[in-house]
Amino acid sequence: NYSLKQLQAIDARHHLHPFTDHKELRDAGSRMIVRADGPYVYDSEGNQLLDGMAGLWCVAVGYGRKELAEVAYDQMLELPYYNSFFKCSTPTPVLLAQKLAELAPKSVNQVFFGSSGSESNDTALRLVRHFWALEGKPEKNIVISRRDAYHGSTVAGVSLGGMKHMHGQLGGAIPNIVHVMPPYAFELAEPGESDEAFGLRAAKAVEDAIIEAGPENVAAFIGEPVMGAGGVKIPPKIYWTEIQRICRKHDVLLMLDEVITGYGRTGEWFAAQTYGIEPDTITTAKALTSGYLPLSALLVGDRIAATLVDKGGEFYHGYTYSGHPVACAVGLKNLEIIEREGLVGRVRDDTGPYFEQQLKERISGHPLVGETRAIGLMGAIEIVRDKATRERFKPAGSAAVVIRDHAIANGLMLRATGDTMILSPPLIWTRETIDLACDRILKALDLALVDLQGR
Numbered sequence: 001n002y003s004l005k006q007l008q009a010i011d012a013r014h015h016l017h018p019f020t021d022h023k024e025l026r027d028a029g030s031r032m033i034v035r036a037d038g039p040y041v042y043d044s045e046g047n048q049l050l051d052g053m054a055g056l057w058c059v060a061v062g063y064g065r066k067e068l069a070e071v072a073y074d075q076m077l078e079l080p081y082y083n084s085f086f087k088c089s090t091p092t093p094v095l096l097a098q099k100l101a102e103l104a105p106k107s108v109n110q111v112f113f114g115s116s117g118s119e120s121n122d123t124a125l126r127l128v129r130h131f132w133a134l135e136g137k138p139e140k141n142i143v144i145s146r147r148d149a150y151h152g153s154t155v156a157g158v159s160l161g162g163m164k165h166m167h168g169q170l171g172g173a174i175p176n177i178v179h180v181m182p183p184y185a186f187e188l189a190e191p192g193e194s195d196e197a198f199g200l201r202a203a204k205a206v207e208d209a210i211i212e213a214g215p216e217n218v219a220a221f222i223g224e225p226v227m228g229a230g231g232v233k234i235p236p237k238i239y240w241t242e243i244q245r246i247c248r249k250h251d252v253l254l255m256l257d258e259v260i261t262g263y264g265r266t267g268e269w270f271a272a273q274t275y276g277i278e279p280d281t282i283t284t285a286k287a288l289t290s291g292y293l294p295l296s297a298l299l300v301g302d303r304i305a306a307t308l309v310d311k312g313g314e315f316y317h318g319y320t321y322s323g324h325p326v327a328c329a330v331g332l333k334n335l336e337i338i339e340r341e342g343l344v345g346r347v348r349d350d351t352g353p354y355f356e357q358q359l360k361e362r363i364s365g366h367p368l369v370g371e372t373r374a375i376g377l378m379g380a381i382e383i384v385r386d387k388a389t390r391e392r393f394k395p396a397g398s399a400a401v402v403i404r405d406h407a408i409a410n411g412l413m414l415r416a417t418g419d420t421m422i423l424s425p426p427l428i429w430t431r432e433t434i435d436l437a438c439d440r441i442l443k444a445l446d447l448a449l450v451d452l453q454g455r
């Protein structure tokens with residue numbers, strides 16, 4: 001048995017963390033999360049934290065689900081692993097693919113499995129370029145994306161993504177990826193510009209990019225229906241309707257990255273359904289297993305699938321863990337729980353609207369808050385120094401971190417990204433959990449207001 005201090009010392013010495021300043025980690029030590037139950041996680045010091053981030057956007061059904069552990073245990077004893085290469089398969093990925101085809105938009109019926117969202121976007125990028133090559137148009141390979149997008153941490157993921165600081169460490173992105181403005185009205189809408197006008201303008205930026213590159217050179221547009229890690233940027237509904245129209249007009253494939261929005265977060269199984277669109281690919285991961293095991297699923301639309309099957313020959317692509325039998329068994333059981341407990345409908349009809357309303361009524365009036373917004377159980381709080389002018393604190397992001405630390409100290413795990421606080425709780429949250437979270441957010445904001453006086 002190790003003490004916290006011992007674990008922290010070993011951690012700092014041997015463990016390289018994702019997205020962590022390791023010098024700070026060495027100086028301050030990590031917070032050791034040691035167990036979890038329902039909507040709560042507990043650290044090594046016995047502190048109970050309401051998990052406002054569902055782990056990392058993934059634990060849809062909450063923690064401590066025996067059914068998920070049992071189905072994994074049983075599957076591990078029966079068949080822990082076999083590959084799905086070279087015309088082999090195991091039963092659970094087959095059944096999970098069938099289930100996903102049933103839940104996905106009508107024109108999406110085939111599934112390619114991986115272990116992570118990043119892998120899945122890699123597959124998607126390869127697949128759309130391969131598609132056009134099979135169609136005899138190999139030059140049609142440019143992909144349009146957005147600034148501030150997050151599509152993963154592999155070279156392809158960062159290249160597709162639009163995070164400047166990540167590109168800065170890449171030493172050269174994959175070629176033929178073009179970035180346009182994100183649909184981020186809070187910072188980018190003109191004074192007096194309506195939501196609809198802004199949505200149309202942001203979509204037009206995509207069309208302009210397609211025309212500039214030449215539609216004959218553009219393979220696809222990729223986007224998160226609601227930008228997650230970039231700060232829960234929720235586009236006006238017309239944005240996606242318009243993007244779909246533009247893509248069809250120019251024969252450009254539409255790729256959605258639903259790694260965060262998939263499996264109920266926006267109040268439908270997929271945000272494609274929330275926005276009423278039929279994409280050619282949908283990348284998913286995270287909530288597919290509620291994070292209990294690593295698993296991603298790239299859902300592939302009929303148009304691409306037909307070409308791949310009929311003209312494709314062998315697609316030289318696959319991961320050792322594509323269709324992992326245990327992960328797929330957990331995925332199946334997790335979807336069964338979400339369905340049985342009616343969590344998607346509850347987010348759509350009850351907790352989602354309540355969440356948005358409570359953020360607006362209780363949080364948005366605070367002096368540090370420029371705006372709150374939410375869709376389903378995905379929310380954002382914009383932190384400002386001046387409510388009227390929306391001026392931010394300097395340096396960028398410094399105030400949000402203060403608020404986050406107060407929130408955590410007061411029992412709410414949430415995240416700060418730039419000047420935006422983000423929440424993405426488990427789908428099992430009730431109105432009472434939302435009330436409790438808002439109490440703790442308010443307390444954190446009040447404490448931060450004192451700290452930030454004069455800054």
Ligand code: PMP
Pocket residue numbers: 115116117118119121150151152153224228229257258259260285286
């Ligand atoms: N796409 C989006 C929209 C994501 O939010 C993430 C992860 N936060 C990824 C892709 C990458 O997924 P993973 O970390 O599983 O590789």
